[in-house]
Amino acid sequence: MERLGAVSLLKLKMLFNFENDGNAPPEALSTTLDRLQPGDRCEIESMGVEGPVGVRLEELGFLPGTEVRMVRRAPLGDPVVYELRGAQLCLRAREARSIHVRRLLR
Amino acid sequence: MSESALRLGLLGSPNSGKTTLFNALTGLRARVGNYPGVTVERREGSLRLNGRAVVVIDLPGAYSLTPLSPDEAVVAQVIAGEIPEVDPPQALVVTADACSLDRSLLLVAQALRLGKPCVLAVTMVDELHARGGSLDLARLGNALGIPVVGVVGHKGLGLDELRRLLGDPSAWGRPHVLPPEDVEARAAWAASVLDAVVHVRPGRNALTEAVDRVVLHPLAGTLLFTAVMVLFFQLIFAWAQPAMDAIDAAMGGLVGWMHTTLPAGFVTDLLADGVVTGVGSVVIFLPQILLLFSVLYLLEDVGYMARAAFVVDRVMGRVGLEGRAFVSLLSSYACAIPGIMATRTIPSPKNRLVTILVAPLMTCSARLPVYALLIAAFVPATNVWGPLGLQGLVLLGLYLAGACAALLVAAVLKRTLLRGEDIPFTLELPPYRLPPARLVASQVWGAASAFLRRAGTIILLVSIVLWFLLSFPRSEAPAGLSESEAARHALEHSAAGRLGHAVEPLIAPLGFDWKIGVGLVASLAAREVIVATLAQVYASQDEDASLREAVRADPTFDPPTVAALLVFFVFALQCMSTLAVMRRETNSWRWPAFAFGYLLALAYGASFAAHRVVATLS
Numbered sequence A: 001m002e003r004l005g006a007v008s009l010l011k012l013k014m015l016f017n018f019e020n021d022g023n024a025p026p027e028a029l030s031t032t033l034d035r036l037q038p039g040d041r042c043e044i045e046s047m048g049v050e051g052p053v054g055v056r057l058e059e060l061g062f063l064p065g066t067e068v069r070m071v072r073r074a075p076l077g078d079p080v081v082y083e084l085r086g087a088q089l090c091l092r093a094r095e096a097r098s099i100h101v102r103r104l105l106r
Numbered sequence B: 001m002s003e004s005a006l007r008l009g010l011l012g013s014p015n016s017g018k019t020t021l022f023n024a025l026t027g028l029r030a031r032v033g034n035y036p037g038v039t040v041e042r043r044e045g046s047l048r049l050n051g052r053a054v055v056v057i058d059l060p061g062a063y064s065l066t067p068l069s070p071d072e073a074v075v076a077q078v079i080a081g082e083i084p085e086v087d088p089p090q091a092l093v094v095t096a097d098a099c100s101l102d103r104s105l106l107l108v109a110q111a112l113r114l115g116k117p118c119v120l121a122v123t124m125v126d127e128l129h130a131r132g133g134s135l136d137l138a139r140l141g142n143a144l145g146i147p148v149v150g151v152v153g154h155k156g157l158g159l160d161e162l163r164r165l166l167g168d169p170s171a172w173g174r175p176h177v178l179p180p181e182d183v184e185a186r187a188a189w190a191a192s193v194l195d196a197v198v199h200v201r202p203g204r205n206a207l208t209e210a211v212d213r214v215v216l217h218p219l220a221g222t223l224l225f226t227a228v229m230v231l232f233f234q235l236i237f238a239w240a241q242p243a244m245d246a247i248d249a250a251m252g253g254l255v256g257w258m259h260t261t262l263p264a265g266f267v268t269d270l271l272a273d274g275v276v277t278g279v280g281s282v283v284i285f286l287p288q289i290l291l292l293f294s295v296l297y298l299l300e301d302v303g304y305m306a307r308a309a310f311v312v313d314r315v316m317g318r319v320g321l322e323g324r325a326f327v328s329l330l331s332s333y334a335c336a337i338p339g340i341m342a343t344r345t346i347p348s349p350k351n352r353l354v355t356i357l358v359a360p361l362m363t364c365s366a367r368l369p370v371y372a373l374l375i376a377a378f379v380p381a382t383n384v385w386g387p388l389g390l391q392g393l394v395l396l397g398l399y400l401a402g403a404c405a406a407l408l409v410a411a412v413l414k415r416t417l418l419r420g421e422d423i424p425f426t427l428e429l430p431p432y433r434l435p436p437a438r439l440v441a442s443q444v445w446g447a448a449s450a451f452l453r454r455a456g457t458i459i460l461l462v463s464i465v466l467w468f469l470l471s472f473p474r475s476e477a478p479a480g481l482s483e484s485e486a487a488r489h490a491l492e493h494s495a496a497g498r499l500g501h502a503v504e505p506l507i508a509p510l511g512f513d514w515k516i517g518v519g520l521v522a523s524l525a526a527r528e529v530i531v532a533t534l535a536q537v538y539a540s541q542d543e544d545a546s547l548r549e550a551v552r553a554d555p556t557f558d559p560p561t562v563a564a565l566l567v568f569f570v571f572a573l574q575c576m577s578t579l580a581v582m583r584r585e586t587n588s589w590r591w592p593a594f595a596f597g598y599l600l601a602l603a604y605g606a607s608f609a610a611h612r613v614v615a616t617l618s
Helices: A002-020 A051-059 B018-026 B070-080 B098-112 B125-130 B137-144 B159-166 B183-197 B206-215 B218-239 B241-261 B266-283 B286-302 B304-318 B323-331 B336-345 B349-361 B365-378 B390-415 B437-456 B458-471 B483-492 B495-510 B514-522 B529-537 B544-553 B559-571 B576-586 B590-617
Strands: A030-032 A041-047 A067-073 A080-084 A087-091 A099-104 B006-012 B031-034 B041-049 B052-058 B091-097 B118-123 B148-151 B198-200 B383-385 B426-428
Touching: A041 A051, A051 B183, B006 B018, B006 B070, B006 B098, B018 B041, B018 B052, B018 B091, B018 B118, B018 B159, B018 B437, B091 B098, B098 B118, B098 B125, B098 B183, B118 B137, B118 B159, B137 B148, B137 B183, B148 B159, B183 B198, B206 B218, B206 B304, B218 B286, B218 B304, B241 B266, B241 B286, B266 B458, B286 B304, B286 B323, B286 B336, B286 B437, B304 B323, B304 B426, B323 B336, B323 B349, B323 B390, B336 B349, B336 B437, B336 B576, B349 B390, B349 B576, B349 B590, B365 B390, B365 B529, B365 B544, B365 B559, B383 B390, B390 B559, B390 B590, B458 B495, B458 B514, B483 B495, B495 B514, B495 B559, B495 B590, B514 B529, B514 B559, B529 B544, B559 B590, B576 B590
Parallel strands: B006 B052, B006 B091, B091 B118, B118 B148
Antiparallel strands: A030 A099, A041 A067, A041 A099, A067 A080, A080 A087, A087 B426, B031 B041, B041 B052
């Protein structure tokens, strides 16, 4: 029972955060790549992915300091197109979640 | 060719204009094959520069020399000379898209560290200028320490200058300081190089953005995706038919001509009924293959295929696959062979293998003659609802059963045998571009010639073996039999006929007798062969209508057996060509054997269940 409670609390928190995403307060400038909305720009702070998956994302140009623009979501919500280093690349939320970024003001 | 040719490796990321440059340099004289031991396509083209023989190796597209995918591993191995029988390139030509140099220079840095002479070909400089960007190529050359040439491959711009350089790599010069190895340090190096040489960064690609607003729009994009896929399906399914019928008629004519013109006997029978008929039954798919690959490569080169994969990725992700697998499964509706060949675009080896293993479950066009015969003979042509007939619904049900089974099996495989991700899902959306016709043509020719080569080798062999099984040992037919009855007698006493009798106890639980057994044995070559074989068994030569009457009159074909036979064809992998292609694409007999085994087990189980259910109901 206790575990169940913890899970639904977490879900509630996620839901809350998600709904708050549109008008994020200034302290939420630090976020993850998957939380961006179309048109949002950000700079990558750190890559939270280890192993071959992390290496591949880095070789594709997802590196600290790189500027990324969220272009649009797929019709079904996932994956998402990002623009970086002059190219457009799609990532699923699963990978984008572990890329820590700092929003850039428009 | 006593002098040894200069070997140049063409290195670049996907969509960097590498293949266009390759075609521009070598014309259409490319030799296409596979690297020994792996399933990665090998393309080499030769040309003469200043009287010197030069071989250009079109290395597979790679984002990095730190290999993750099989393609990238091959690139690294070819350059290092680690592949037996493949001489390493003495020098490299690296292609980089002028509009995304920020990223391409990460690969250029790795190339420079290899210690081989390098030239940088900056591609799509016309696109850079169209987007208002400008770049000092001479300064870029100075910064890198190697020659840099701006090219537009399909317009021929910069090619003369590049050709002049290519003849003599010893004069290219080397970088003064090697770029760093670590990826973050490489990015910093690239940024500092670009700071010095870029005057104006290119603006956004207005055309691509405008088109994407429609093509990737939640509603319009989904509708367009559906329309493209319906059209694609229609194209390979219906519009290839006239050409296929023409080939069929030509082959039939050739067989008839051989029988009437050549001296009657063993050799003529083998040539006409074994070789020509067998190979012809595969070459007949050539129009489909040509159409399919023309559309596939056109959509790919224009930039739509990546968008289609993007739109449908979520759905395929549910069963553990990815967007690119959809295209391959859709192609498998026509024929599993091009479908399996189309999996080459999937970078993850595990996802690619799962897609290959389930592709035969998609209802290919070879099943259609079998379904058509059985449905026409046994399903009443009544209307169920409006213009929807029962026959059509049964056919639709068979198609859906195959597709659902493919997705289910994929989900199971991804959760068991081939669990986990080897490569994260990433997909580049290239800018929309009008591909030069020559590029599409050369790619289609590559696919078609690979298909024809296979028809000329393994399928030829299998056809000959099958012909022997169906024709030997010869037995003296009792006198007084008509020609068709004699044919049936010969077939029943042939090795295949005996095989049919031998497997009868095994297939009896499904309601099948030896006649269906012979058909199943013969259908191992190709599914639709069962129709021709049954025609022989029932001694009703080639008239479709009479075969339909004959099976209807046979008490063996009761409703449970017909249902079992239809279900058997939904699942079973009766296609030597598919097995041969699987063997080629996975580079081992292990996976085709696995696919054959699991599909046979599935077919037998489902067929048995169908027999029981229908027997209980009726």
